[in-house]
Amino acid sequence: MVGVGLGLLGSSLTHPFPSSSACSSLFPQQPPPPTTSSSANFLVSSSSIAIFHRHQECIPFLKFNGTPRNELKPLLSQESFRPSRQLSVACSCISSLPNSRIDLAMFFSFFREVGLDEKEMGILLDKNPSLSLVSLDSIRNRILSLQSVGIDGLALSYLITKNPYLLTSEEIDPFLCFVRDGLEGKIEASRLKRLLSSAEPRFLVGFDQKVRLLLQRGIPQEKIIHVLNNVNLYKALCRKPVEEIDITITFLSRFGGIDLIVRRPVILDYNLETQLIPRVGFLTKLAAGDERAAGSVLRKLPAILSYSVEHMEGHAELLRSFAGLSDEEIFKIVLVFPNVISASRERKLHPRIEFLKQCGLNSNEIFKFLIKAPLFLGLSFEENLAYKLVFLVKIGYRYRTKDLALAMGSVTRTSCENMQKVIGLFLSYGLSCEDIISMSRKHPQILQYNHSSLEKKMEYLIEDMGREIRELMAFPAFLGYKLDDRIKARYELKRETLGEGMSLNKLLTVSADRFSRKKNEERSVVTGD
Template sequence: MFLSCQKYNLSVPPGTTPTSTCTIFKCQNPHVSNEHHSILRKHNSKSTAYLLRHLSHKGGGSDHQPIPKPKPSELQDPMPHEEKVKVLELSLVRKRTPQFPGSIYAQSPSDPDVGSSLPPLRTLFQSNDDEDKEEEQEMIMRALEIRRKVTEEVFKEALRRGKFGITYINSLVSRLSGFIDYIMIEAAHLKKLPQYANSTFNLRAKFIIEDSRVVPLIRWLKHNELTNPRIAKLILMSRGKTDSIWSFAEWLKSLRVKGEFLGVVMLNAGQNILQRNHEELDEIVLYLESNGVRKEWMGYVISRCPQLLSFSLEEVNTRVQFYLDMGLNQKDFGTMVFDFPRVLGYYSLEEMNEKVNFLKEFGLQSTDVGRLLAFRPQLMACSIDEQWKPLVKYLYYYGITRDGMRRMLNIKPMVFCADLQRTIVPKVRFFEDIGVQKDAIGNMLVKFPPLLTYSLDKKIKPVVIFLMTKAGVNEKDIGKVIALGPELLGCHIVHKLDVHVKYFLSLGIRLRQLGEMIADFPMLLRYSTNVLRPKYIYLRRTMVRPLQDLIEFPRFLSYSLEGRIIPRHKILVENQINMKLRYMLACTDEEFNRMVKGIIRKRHRFESGVTNDDTSHPQSDTQGFEHVVTTEDINADVTTLQLFFTKMEVLNDLITAGIVQQHFNELVEKKELLCLNKQNSSSQFVTRHLTCKDRIAIKRANETIRVRTMLGVAET
């Protein structure tokens, strides 16, 4: 390799005595073009630039002027872009990077700053050309990104000291870019203070993180079951002032807001809730307490509707007055807000007015709507276009009028909150499948609206299966039973229906007969056994009616014992009338009295010998009562009368027997019936003259004895 040497003589400034001659040799490859190449190793770049400037200065010699000191930008040779990026990374990194021996930018562990041997950063941003300005802008953005990464590492290290997991830290920090920028800006601003003028960026960033108490705040929020996204959103809402989160949480605790709802309230109470004054919030709370919302309810109300805290006092007053104008008092308003807090602060006033006007179209007044909302405020959560209008069309298709819908709304408002396709339509289709007629479905829904709120698989189908398998209702009558008694679907199978079925079967009623009774009167299974038992005992023991009468007329158990059964039975006994239970009870008091008078009038005419009675009886002999005794009954056997006196002690508890005893005493007083020897078994009874009334009493006694004998009553 051939080298060429060039000799340069240094000129010494005037007034100095040269002590020696310095010669600079420039060695280069003669085969390489004499072009300027940037030297990567520049330990003495300033000295070299100063020397080259001196050598290229014009007018050498003794009259040479003093060489001015060059500017830093003139001393520094242009640096490649890759070299600038490397200098930025080495200057802004958080930790010292490993360096090999002899590295250009030496960094020793004893250096207080990792960039102690690096060129100043200001030398990287000195440009005059437009292209250089664009490059400088790019370098500034690159420097910010490096600083942001360094700040993230400092923040992650603080979280690791707080005993958080690596996965949790990475997930949380990735959502806190705004808070990371806040730490970076505050750490840079902190350098202006004298006590932090010479401190590193990492130290200033650590001080900002510790001063904000963000790590204990994250620990507390995580303890209260807040997820990473919610914690990040809450910290960003604080705008760096995390103390506002602590103070607002203490205020919520004073209102008895539970810890699991603290984060939810702070997130949903508005973007500026952390910047609001607590005195304004106290005024809202006091206003709600003055209108019926109890203090112990306030935490529950705010937990379920934190939007209340985002309103001003005037807006809250407008919303409260909206409900008070519909006739609600403070007690009803307070319970309504407690039952459904969203009714007050979640919906807009326009939406609330629109829903109230829609409810008024069913014929309800403002006060009626107020009572309806006080009872079921969840109606405000329903959508008019998505829920109410399709439901109204569906009900109208099954023949339910506006009055029927109003009745359904008053009895069970939750029907208008149910989902049409998922809740109502499958149940109506099931009723059609079991045989309920289309026109009967509408009447059934109007009669018992809670039916639409029951579960199809857990409530309705099990009851239908029970009626068909355990209660004796056949497949042909099951639709009729459900249509006539939809209330049966609301009864508990084990505690209600099964108990009643076992009770009726214990009376001697067969399963098939019980099914027919239920088909005739489905409400039979809804009465309490404590109500049924006294009526049955009175029917069998006092009225001395067979079980078949109850099977033929199961509605007997639906009438009041003290209000209808006993009074009417006494009237029939006093007038010696016997009729079927259907005609005895299934009429009004006026019709019953008119029917009894007609029977008595017909009897008197028969006894007086009048046969051409032109008065008509409301019921025939076979339909209503046992007709009076004819002349054939006058020739009663004497042994029948003797048997009557033998059974008298058994029938003392019966009203009928008492009447017979009374007639017997009257006959003895009249001496129309003589007893020759009552104690002797061969006693004979001689009848001198028995009226028709006496014959009737004797016949009733015979029938009573026959019935008692069939029932197996022991003789005394």
């Protein structure tokens, strides 16, 4: 097989495409080479001759009128938004059929260089017999246009074999020109291949108008390529009329609008009436009709719109019937952890709620647990929770107890490695496993704090404040305050007036306003004001 870039196509198939040149200048009409046998790169078989003549004889003479030259402005250049500076791009079109038919050797040589074998050429003509009557120059220009947007090699061969009308349909050139020049050729070739292999050419009409609508409705210019490369172009744009796209954006504007689309472009793929409205409606109903609250969920997790109403209702029903939660409680959980909707009911929700019930938690306690530790429903059991559960039981937590459940809730916010280092740190300072469990009952968060931060606070408590490590047994919340902004700052201010033995609890738990007032009062007493 003759490689691309040889023979008839020559260097034109690898011709560079300047971003601001006219299409006609990019695809110069080259005179066909001599039709003698020496100009062909291979011998045309008798079967090839039969295929070609069979299609020429069975088709009446067709005349292809050139499509009008289109003027496009690059969307991605700043000038495109200034009416006074327009970039005129002339798109090459399918030229009129010449009086003489295409030379047989030229026709087959051309498609050999594109990458088709004799069998594929036969399929090509069977699917689109009019190819045998079209100007070879117009076919060459169309292939060059496809290559200019990144479709070449095997992808090009596959595409024109699957959809031969791409080589003759007049709707193709304006679309390719807009993609190449208006969008600077930044649409992924795989997206274009998927679109062109399945969409009828008529659905490509108005593509540029729909892209401009997205920009007009607020999608940032620098994000438009991101959006287009993350949607199904056929579903999101080509198949939908402009009016439907506009109405969809208007509907979403009540819940996050353009921000939702930019963060989750695939939302544009969904049907407004059968998908978006029912799914948003379910969340709004769960929120007791509060659209603002439903919008908060959507802004936290736009991907929640990918789940059907049946899927979301199944999750809500499990939380109602098995966990005993009300719709109000369910929505509050969804609000703090929207990914609860994506968690498997069979592998995660049911067994973990069952665990909490076995630990003695009632419906109200389960709700409070899930509000504080919603990740418990989403983390992997095998790679995360199982290790933590075993470790907690090893240090003395009793299985199927509320203490164990609360400890599990706390450690969902930390890694297995950090949790082990925290417990190791406590043990290194002379605390026992029983002491650790006792502290965690009073302040469960101690198991999730960063071990390096804890070590600095414990060092300051012992070395700078001169206190005993066992004072943490009475007030483990000490480890939750910021070292510099709270502990050091207040201790240095109060040390002179309250002395070294001041209560850690009183020192740190007083609100900032009350602490400031007391500080001013003490200063007034000292100065005699």
